[in-house]
Amino acid sequence: MARRETPEINAGSMADIAFLLLIFFLVTTTMDVTSGINRKLPEKPPKDAPPPPKIKERNIFEVNINRSNKLLVEGKEMHVSEIREAAMAFIDNGGGTVTDGKGKNDCTYCEGKRDPDSSDNPKKAIISLQNDRGTSYETYITVQNELVLAYSILRERYSMKVFGKSFDNLSKENQKKVKEAYPQIISEAEPTKS
Amino acid sequence: MSKFTKKKKGLPPISTASLPDIVFMLLFFFMVTTVMRETDALIDVKVPTATEVKKLERKSLVSYIYVGKPKQKYRAKYGSSDKIQLNDKFASVGDIASFIMAERATRKEEEIPYMTTSIKADKKSNMGIISDIKLQLRDVNALKINYATHKGKDTQMNF
Numbered sequence: 001m002a003r004r005e006t007p008e009i010n011a012g013s014m015a016d017i018a019f020l021l022l023i024f025f026l027v028t029t030t031m032d033v034t035s036g037i038n039r040k041l042p043e044k045p046p047k048d049a050p051p052p053p054k055i056k057e058r059n060i061f062e063v064n065i066n067r068s069n070k071l072l073v074e075g076k077e078m079h080v081s082e083i084r085e086a087a088m089a090f091i092d093n094g095g096g097t098v099t100d101g102k103g104k105n106d107c108t109y110c111e112g113k114r115d116p117d118s119s120d121n122p123k124k125a126i127i128s129l130q131n132d133r134g135t136s137y138e139t140y141i142t143v144q145n146e147l148v149l150a151y152s153i154l155r156e157r158y159s160m161k162v163f164g165k166s167f168d169n170l171s172k173e174n175q176k177k178v179k180e181a182y183p184q185i186i187s188e189a190e191p192t193k194s
Numbered sequence: 195m196s197k198f199t200k201k202k203k204g205l206p207p208i209s210t211a212s213l214p215d216i217v218f219m220l221l222f223f224f225m226v227t228t229v230m231r232e233t234d235a236l237i238d239v240k241v242p243t244a245t246e247v248k249k250l251e252r253k254s255l256v257s258y259i260y261v262g263k264p265k266q267k268y269r270a271k272y273g274s275s276d277k278i279q280l281n282d283k284f285a286s287v288g289d290i291a292s293f294i295m296a297e298r299a300t301r302k303e304e305e306i307p308y309m310t311t312s313i314k315a316d317k318k319s320n321m322g323i324i325s326d327i328k329l330q331l332r333d334v335n336a337l338k339i340n341y342a343t344h345k346g347k348d349t350q351m352n353f
Contacts, residue, residue, distance in 0.1 A: 011214070018217040025224035034256070034312060035247040036342040041332045133322030137261075137315050138242045140324075141341055145244040152246060191325045 037144055042187075059119050061090045061127045065143060067134030080142055087150040091125045091182065093118035109158060109181060122154070122182045130189040147186055154182045229253075237262040237279045242317040243346030250340060255309045257297040259290065261323055262316030276319045278327070287323070290330040314342040 063083070064072040071078045073086055094110025095118050107121045119125035127147055131140055152167075159167040159178045167178060239262045250256055260279035264272045268284075278285050280293045298306055311331055315324060331339060 015210075015214040015217055018214055018221055022217055022221040022224065025221065025228050029224050029228040034250045034253070034340075034342055035345060036241075036250065036312060036340040037244055037246060038248050038310075038338070038340050041328060041337040041339060043337065044332050044335070131321050131325075133320065133325065135321040136317070137319045137321060137324060138317035140321050141242045141244055141317070141343060144341070145246050145343075148246040191321060 037141065037148065039144075055124075055126060056120075058095070058117055059124045059126055061087060061119070061125065063127065063129045063143065063147075065129075065131040065135045065139060067132040069136055069139040071143070080139070080146065083143065084146045084150050084153075087127060087147055088154060089113070090119055090127075091122050091150065092154055093120075093125070094122070095120055109161070111157075123180075125185065127186045128189060129186060130192065132192045135191075144186075148184070151182055151184045155179065158182060234282055235260065235279070236264060236268055236282075236284060237277060237316070238265055239314050239316045240318075241314055241342045241344055244343040245346065247343050247345045250310065250312065252308060252310075255301065255305055256312050256340075257294065257309065258312050258314055259293075259327060260314050261319050261327070263318070276316075276323050278323065287326045287330055290327060291334045294331065294334045294336045308338075309336065310338045310340050311336050312340040312342050 062072075062074055066072065071080060071083060073083060078086065089112060091112075092110050093112035093115055094107030095112075095114050095116045110122065112118070129143070129147070155178050156167050158181050159165060159170055159174070162178075163170055163174055167175065170178065237260050239260055261276060262279075263269075263274055264277055264284070272284055278287065278290070280289060285293070294311070298309065301309065313324065313327060328339070331337070
């Protein structure tokens with residue numbers, strides 16, 4: 001019995017099939033990576049929680065956004081472009097001294113004006129953000145972005161000074177140290193109703 | 195005489211034998227990177243731009259909440275005020291808690307603390323609805339949130 005050879009499969013159309021699939025995936029693919037500003041919400045306080053500790057007025061940086069997207073920062077009207085500078089001046093003020101209060105309250109690395117009416121220490125400086133229910137989302141995000149940017153600039157400066165490297169190039173441990181020096185404390189109050 | 199017949203000149207044809215290989219390579223690349231759309235957008239969302247954006251990691255642990263005005267064709271039925279979309283449906287603020295619970299049920303228990311909720315809101319929507327969402331998320335202890343934004347240039351000059 002003669003062994004019949006299996007005929008070779010013609011692979012000429014392989015390229016066509018592959019092209020077809022390729023075009024399908026090319027069309028359906030979406031390259032956008034979801035990116036955004038990360039935030040952590042505060043935990044819901046238990047009902048019998050003790051009242052929050054009193055915080056000195058000078059350690060709070062109040063930002064209000066009203067329904068027509070105007071900013072009120074520390075009682076003064078302000079343009080969005082100014083808030084970054086103002087926040088940096090507040091965080092980096094370093095008005096605390098070793099002697100006042102309990103223990104270390106001074107800031108050895110701050111380069112601010114050391115105004116006694118502004119924040120003591122970056123670790124104590126709180127930015128309080130309040131918006132109205134009518135505030136537009138875009139304004140809110142822009143303000144959030146500016147505040148985060150203020151912190152990133154200060155962190156970058158600190159890491160350049162202490163480690164001589166950019167914050168992104170630091171090791172995890174050193175990044176943590178930088179974050180401890182300038183912790184991001186942004187608290188959001190309940191929105192006002194209008 | 196025949197020794198000197200002119201050879202046919204011209205370039206030899208390019209071999210296309212490796213064409214399928216190249217195409218397959220591209221095909222696999224797109225197959226791997228492609229993400230199929232899971233939800234149909236019922237809402238027009240143009241997210242705002244910001245500079246300090248971070249990429250979302252572990253996409254499988256992200257649940258999305260869309261906020262914005264309904265698309266033109268749904269306006270007649272649902273009105274043109276800001277609406278929330280969860281999965282494929284319009285929803286109210288009260289549905290968020292059950293949505294988060296349902297999302298959690300599909301993940302492994304040890305992954306739950308890493309779950310993130312991404313709020314994809316239109317830049318024209320107002321903060322009232324976003325605050326309501328945040329309150330709901332806080333109630334169900336879904337504390338990691340992310341405001342979806344494009345990475346862009348300085349945005350403060352828009353004002």
